[in-house]
Amino acid sequence: MKILSTLRCSTIKDLFGFNIRTLSTEEKQYPLAYAVVVYRNIVQVLFQLSAFYHPQNEYCVAVSGSADESMLEILRDVHDCFPNIHVMYLSGVDAPLKTNLEMVQILKRLNETANADIEKFPIERIGRTNRSPPPLPLVKSSLSILLSRRAVNEMVETPLTGRLLKYLSRTYIPDESFWVTLVGNPSTLSITGGFDADKVLLFQKTISSINKEAYDSYKEDVAPMNAYISRYQVWKGSKCHGKMFRYSCIFGVRDIPVLLKQPHLVAHKFYIQYQPASYFCILKTIRQRTFSPVPFNSSPYAKIPFVELNRGVPFFNLSHPEWIMKIH
DSSP states (O other): OOOOGGGHHHHHHHHHTOOOSOOOHHHHTSOOEEEEEEOSOHHHHHHHHHHHOOTTSEEEEEEOTTSOHHHHHHHHHHHHHOTTEEOOOEETTEEESSOHHHHHHHHHHHTTOOBOOOEEOOGGGSOSSOOSOOSSOOEEOOSOOBOOHHHHHHHHHOHHHHHHHHHHTTSSSGGGTHHHHHHSOTTTOOOTTOOOHHHHHHHHHHHTTTSHHHHHHHHHOSSOOOSOOSEEOOBTTSOOSSEEETTEEEOOGGGHHHHTTOOSSEEEOOOTTSSHHHHHHHHHHHHHHHHSOOOOOOGGGGGSHHHHHHTTOOGGGOSOGGGGGGOO
16 A cells, blocks of 8 residues: 555545544543554454544554554554554454443543553463563453553553563563553552452452342343443354454454444454455444534443442442452
């Protein structure tokens, strides 16, 4: 893919449909920040950026060392054309399930609460080289997480962040434990919007035995509200109408009806080479809602267990304890 330097900005904007104006006062007053890791398929990356892009937001694109020079060259062009895109934490194969305005309204309901999935850390990931204890009790999560600006500032300011990063660099799949470990240990490190990961996992185990039939039914619901709404992903053993790759579903056309019902902000994953109609159908639907907004009720997001816990609601007084059953 070669873009003439004299026309590169207009070509990129027109070809991939970047929105160049702020669409509402509410969105202008509540800018978002994204981070995405990419390493291949520059065409899909540019479509993804255009789907998430609004001029009031900030974007950081982290390029893997395995990316070729031509990809880096085009991303440098993108940075020159869009000063708020910096060469963020998404994956390069994600797609939005909500418009920017809907995301703003959802994040306001979260009220600075961090949103992540939580699992017990697999001890075998530490390996034999890490003989010293970690600086914080380790927690496993997904790659994707929602954090407030204040929480990120607090992470930057504490020396524990650097120590944890150094420790995890010698473990297997470190990016799945970095963010959630920082927000999941309030007794050691108080981060705005954080939660006690051990207590959440214990509560999940406890309620699963209280009304097994009800919770089994909830877990089979194709599109319930969820404690974890950062990113929707279908794993091996779940219903996938596309194809499985490395235990995770690559969404196809038949997945679209379920995807569009999900409460999550983004979906993972799409490969532009596999049933591309599914990817572009999602992008088209979100673009239509972006420029022709439809009524959107964000109030259920205020009842997400993490949000209520952050407000001081006790575990057994949660409005929807069953939602915590699908935090991963």
